Amino acid sequence: MLGTPYTPHATRALLLGCGELGKEICIELQRLGVEVIGVDRYANAPAMQVAHRSHVIDMQNGDELAKVITEEKPHYIIPEIEAIATDRLREFEEQGIKVVPSSFAARTTMDREGIRTLASEKLRIPTSRYVFAETLEEFRAGVEKIGIPCVVKPVMSSSGKGQSVIKDSADIEKAWQVAHDEGRGHKQKVIIEEFLKFDYEITLLTVHAVDGFHFCPPIGHRQENGDYQESWQPQKMPEALLVKAQYYAKEIVDALDGYGIYGVEMFIRGDEVLFSEVSPRPHDTGMVTMISQNLSEFALHVRALLGLPVGQILTSGPAASVALLGDGDSANIAFDNVPEAMRLCPSSQVRLFGKPEIHGHRRLGVVLTRGETTEQAVADGKKVAGAIRIDYGS
Numbered sequence: 001m002l003g004t005p006y007t008p009h010a011t012r013a014l015l016l017g018c019g020e021l022g023k024e025i026c027i028e029l030q031r032l033g034v035e036v037i038g039v040d041r042y043a044n045a046p047a048m049q050v051a052h053r054s055h056v057i058d059m060q061n062g063d064e065l066a067k068v069i070t071e072e073k074p075h076y077i078i079p080e081i082e083a084i085a086t087d088r089l090r091e092f093e094e095q096g097i098k099v100v101p102s103s104f105a106a107r108t109t110m111d112r113e114g115i116r117t118l119a120s121e122k123l124r125i126p127t128s129r130y131v132f133a134e135t136l137e138e139f140r141a142g143v144e145k146i147g148i149p150c151v152v153k154p155v156m157s158s159s160g161k162g163q164s165v166i167k168d169s170a171d172i173e174k175a176w177q178v179a180h181d182e183g184r185g186h187k188q189k190v191i192i193e194e195f196l197k198f199d200y201e202i203t204l205l206t207v208h209a210v211d212g213f214h215f216c217p218p219i220g221h222r223q224e225n226g227d228y229q230e231s232w233q234p235q236k237m238p239e240a241l242l243v244k245a246q247y248y249a250k251e252i253v254d255a256l257d258g259y260g261i262y263g264v265e266m267f268i269r270g271d272e273v274l275f276s277e278v279s280p281r282p283h284d285t286g287m288v289t290m291i292s293q294n295l296s297e298f299a300l301h302v303r304a305l306l307g308l309p310v311g312q313i314l315t316s317g318p319a320a321s322v323a324l325l326g327d328g329d330s331a332n333i334a335f336d337n338v339p340e341a342m343r344l345c346p347s348s349q350v351r352l353f354g355k356p357e358i359h360g361h362r363r364l365g366v367v368l369t370r371g372e373t374t375e376q377a378v379a380d381g382k383k384v385a386g387a388i389r390i391d392y393g394s
């Protein structure tokens, strides 16, 4: 049953994380008449600007989180980010609140160790070679075992934070330091992965819904400094590799348990498909689906989590998303030259997230394009994004 906001029949969703992805989830929920309560650690976050109401709390603090859940009595708890006290979600799930996709998925994927162990050791899905290390001695031994070059990541981190590549033995201590300075939470553990010279990497959006498993066409993307720069759909790949990727994605999504969309990240090297990580929620590189599909990744997530059938995912040909990245210090951000930028590619769309502040690097918007080819769509998107001037005020 679906309700009406502000009435006794309301279907209430508590959105944990109110960034640009949360904003789109919120809009899709509202299209189906769901009452949305946004939660984040700062006021006026993008999704809060469209939610019915919101709370500012430290989501990593289990007691603060529990207090909001108890007060709002949501039917659904929808984590939009990893950095939340996921260990507290289980008790609410046991009380009958639906955690999306499941408290198990949220807990397992918030930590690189949980998901890597599940995929590689339990499901036997191929990944890069890896070891975990908790002390500097273990770390040195781990680097020795994996070999140089290798990639170092705090087990609790996202968006490339604390991540570095060891290219030379002189980098070892620095990599350990970077992982500790920039990692999230108190966990000191890091993962050391073999550096893969992959041909390309994909996000395979996989939906688990009441009418089964569904796959979006693979999305290709380019990462730089932990942030995706451009993504495109479809990523061309041999059918046999796509079938293999879909098989692994289904295994992982099935094991994580629960309805929703999952962004399954994989590397393709020769005829190998190697699993990297998975988000049990819409993925940033999947923003391209706002222009390429009849149902975006956000619409698909909402359909699945509400127990609605996904039906058919229709696509409209090559498309791209180009991130609009800001770099500055401001609480008074404005965008200039937007009409001129849009005229460079009349079929493009510009989405500005409405983030209230920037301190350093931050994604502030995205340009969406269609093209005859994905290469053309990316080139057009870059032209438009490049022409938008970000004004940081004074």
Ligand SMILES: Nc1ncnc2c1ncn2[C@@H]1O[C@H](COP(=O)(O)OP(=O)(O)O)[C@@H](O)[C@H]1O
Residues within 6 Å of the ligand: 128, 151, 153, 157, 158, 159, 160, 161, 193, 194, 195, 196, 197, 201, 223, 226, 265, 276, 277
């Ligand atoms: N083992 C690896 N070898 C080569 N590149 C990697 C490896 N692991 C990660 N990367 C690159 O770094 C990016 C971010 O890594 P990822 O593990 O997805 O971290 P995050 O959680 O920050 O997204 C990947 O999309 C990929 O481009």
Ligand SMILES: [Mg+2]
Residues within 6 Å of the ligand: 265, 277
């Ligand atoms: Mg990633």
